Amino acid sequence: MKITVGIPQKDREEAAALYWNAFGEKLGFTLGPKYQALMFVRSVLRPDHGICAHDDDGKLLGIAGFKTTHGSLVGGDFKDLRKIYGWTSAAIRISLLGLLERDVENERFLMDGLFVAPEARGSGVGTALLDAIIDEAKRRGYTQVRLDVVDTNPRAKALYRHVGFKELKTVKIGLLKHIFGFSASTTMVRDV
Template sequence: MHALTITRGFCETERDTVARLYWDAFSGKLGPVMRPRARALAFFTSVLDPEFALTARDDTGTLLGVVGFKTASGALVGGSLRDMAQVYGWVGALWRASVLSLLERDTVTDTLLLDGIFVAPEARGRGAGTALLTAIKAEARDRGLSFVRLDVIDSNPRARALYEREGFVAGETEHIGPLRHIFGFRSATKMVCVVAA
């Protein structure tokens, strides 16, 4: 088994790989809004910001997974309406942005907001997810923050179990009502981990 290391960001040559892994992880939730796949990949490839990513790699340097985060100054998956329009056209961008805004989460002063964690299928079970969660907690501490927060959807119990093992505690659950027909899940639970020394 290869050793894991965590690096900051990713290189431009890895942008397509990160976009594909992101889409593979979140297409169940975002697919109905962001399809077709080719356009979704084009959009994510263009807007991913490595400044807001930590990457798990093996000792050969192969990218195994990524954890993104969001601050007041940006996020792993950002982009503007204009960026979306370049891929989907203005009409497609306007309705997609309106629907996606329903999932938007605001940042909080003392909290680092997790903006997606995803691991390559061939790397699952090798500790990459755990290493990325440990790294994001260290990132929050290094920034002088007290908490890391994420939202986990009800259709992903394996992820929730991992978060609980890593010290995240479930809080408020938000039910999305009829939007479940669009996004494919019924509720999302806020989970918080205390990271202050």
């Protein structure tokens, strides 16, 4: 397995598909239908805000995204949404996406999503990507890595605990669970 910072252009389509496979349930109401969501993700994907895992044949196995003051793996703004969904729909979608927004901090490097191809899950790809995120945080001078994990993803939470992340706080989202498909999000941190 090879880990690299940055997403090669040749993997843009596959990266968008893997992202949607991992987060489509959470973002389906906000960014769906799938064909439009994939168009949007492809258009706003920031290759410089991702760390990739590839197998020996160059197949994309997974990505760990991160967020900085300069952007995030999958960001975008109203203009980007409008191109895909139209003005009215974009206005509603940007409001909903704003509810999921997380601010960057000076002392904590923000991991902004980790997703692994279904056929590669359980083979160490997620752990390797987490190690790479921790290395990237060190390289950038951070003292901790921060991430958020939803209550509907206990497998991810177990992985994060396994590599040393500690729970900081859990926030319940109330009635928004009907829009986003989860009831609570837990912030976890790990020293680098």
